Amino acid sequence: MNYLDGLNKEQKEAVLATEGPVLIVAGAGAGKTKTITHRILHLILSGQRPDNILAITFTNKAAKEMRERVMNLIVGSAERRGVPFVSTFHSLGVQILKENSELLKLPRHFNIFDKADSKKALKDAIVSLGLDPKEHLDKVQHIISGEKGRGVDIKEYLEKESYDYTSELTKRVWTKYEETLVKENALDFDDLLLKTLKLLKKYPEVLEKYQNRFLYIHIDEYQDTNKVQNAIVELLAKKHRNLCVVGDTDQNIYSWRGAEIKNMLHFEKTYPEVQTFFLEQNYRSTKNILAVANEIIEKNNFRIPKKLFTENVEGEKVGLFRGRNEIDEAHFIAMKSKELISSGTTDENIAVLYRANFQSRVLEDAFLSHGVPYQMLGTKFFERKEIKDVVGYIKASLNSNDVGNFIRTINIPPRGIGKTTVQKIIQGLEKDLPENTRSKINNFRNMLGDFNAVLKNQKPSDAIKYIIKTSGIEILYETKSEEDLDRLENIMELVSLAKKYDNLEPEEGIEKFLTDASLVSDQDSLSEKRGGVKLMTVHSSKGLEFDYVFVSGLEADLFPHKKMFESKKSGEDKEEERRLFYVAVTRAGKKLFLTLADTRTIFGNTEINSPSEFIDDIPEKYVETESFVSETKKEPLFSIDF
DSSP: OGGGTTSOHHHHHHHHOOSSOEEEEEOTTSOHHHHHHHHHHHHHHTTOOGGGEEEEESSHHHHHHHHHHHHHHHTTTSGGGOOOEEEEHHHHHHHHHHHTGGGGTOOTTOEEEOHHHHHHHHHHHHHHTTOOHHHHHHHHHHHHHHHHHTTOOHHHHHHSOOOSHHHHHHHHHHHHHHHHHHHTTEEEHHHHHHHHHHHHHHOHHHHHHHHHHOSEEEESSGGGOOHHHHHHHHHHHTTTOOEEEEEOGGGOOOGGGTOOTHHHHTHHHHOTTOEEEEEOBOSSSOHHHHHHHHHHHTTOSSSOOOOOBOSSOOOOOEEEEEEEEHHHHHHHHHHHHHHHHHTTOOGGGEEEEESSGGGHHHHHHHHHHTTOOEEESOSOGGGSHHHHHHHHHHHHHHOTTOHHHHHHHTTSSOOSOOHHHHHHHHTTOGGGSOHHHHHHHHHHHHHHHHHHHHHHHSOHHHHHHHHHHHHTHHHHTOSOOHHHHHHHHHHHHHHHHHGGGTTSOHHHHHHHHHHHHHTOOGGGGSOSSSOSEEEEEHHHHTTOOEEEEEEOOOBTBBTTBHHHHHHOOSHHHHTHHHHHHHHHHTTEEEEEEEEEEEEEEETTEEEEOOBOHHHHTSOGGGEEEOOOBOTTTOSBSOOOOO
16 A cells, blocks of 8 residues: 555545545645545555546646556556546547437537637628627627536527527527538537537436446546536436545636536535545645635635645745836736746746736737747647648548538638639539539549548558648648748647557547547647746636746736626625635745736726735735836836835
């Protein structure tokens, strides 16, 4: 049992409690991933088959880390009996749907609409109704996603009585949108979960199959589950009740996308026989940072009470900088980062967090001005045009009903097929086209048929390389312009990424590749190869940790965000902004900086700001004032004392 030696008392107790429902309340930096992975190891060494163990988390990055840590622990003990299924909720949904695609009248190679695909299809639906997408798109998309997250499909929504124009409009748009999904054999992100739930409810024999496959279930970040996710978990765990959920109500920051904190708050009512364990020892942060975090979160009421502690050093006080405007604030952050890097800190161990995306522009300007390398969470690799083009070829080759990707790729590179021709293809009027044009289209279809055979018989990396060369994409970007060279390098990187699927059977490998490509999250845009200070929203920082963290824009109405307070009704929801600040604070290991500006220009208007109420919540004994001298003006950026 020496594998338990590295665990503290509470972690060990949670690892050993394998039978029945278990609730692990794990604070930030308290080693929850270590606890889950050792629990899985303990189950295997106790005689449980690895492939009877399921572990679910929320991002590809977290799932990848957990999977690697599990495999490193069980190496040599589990290969002959399978491996645990470690994935995200969406990946689990894809797996279940593919294995039962015939029941859903879907091809095994069904298309997965990513956020951009869904947005385009919804936009087209709105335009087809003669309406302005600028006015309606975001609102309708939010409503449809929210309904699906609550377990409501289009049939059920259409049966609801319409009380206003928006709900009636949503019915019309959703109907058109659903027609597009059906036509292209596609599911969107929300469908991957909703269809899985409906499948498990409708077919008891399918549910029982997965209940008997997954005898021990682990759910990470349980406080972030929505209604559909929680319903799937409860169904899978209903027969054997060996369900271990891990989470922290203080880090519930996604109610705006359907996360229900009550899933965790009410867990002990749902499972009266539950064993509950608290992981409160933090291994990440200094005593000062944790003291600040505890002071902040204790003001919330809708939570499972706990108090983080650490055996780490007391550490530095929290640095507080107040600039005259957002430019001062940004230059302070850039220059302080430069100073930290000069003192020996690696740039990837520094993060700048902000409440709203618009704050990033002035920060980028400052980092460029001072020559400080940075990396911003933003354009995902798989959302780049050239990558979507190659992936589009793969999808169109595997799914003959994927009209969207057929149209996307038919003229990349240009084949002399104009917009009028494309419209006739969409309308099913191909027979009316000139013979020469029909010949071009048939040649393209034959090429896709060739790609289909290659994808099903060659290693994924070789098949993708073949598509890049044969389609003409490689020649298209060999113009030697800097932009085209970047695109070509990205495409070659796609081949490198595909290599990790080469150990699977060709068809299984390309399926897994496409699934992973469709389910990327914001954090997946962080490159491990490229260094630089990380710039991101607080929401995107969830689950990450850094030695040095700047939390910027700590002004009233920005953080906490005014719109969030205006749009929320219950006290439970209003506490989310405080939880968001708590998440930001607990990302820091060695030093935390809080910054704000007296004036900030937002949407062209310069506003005078007062400090955030969160700053007032921090006792003065934990805070020290920061100042910095401008490299160019040789004057202090900080001039106002608190």
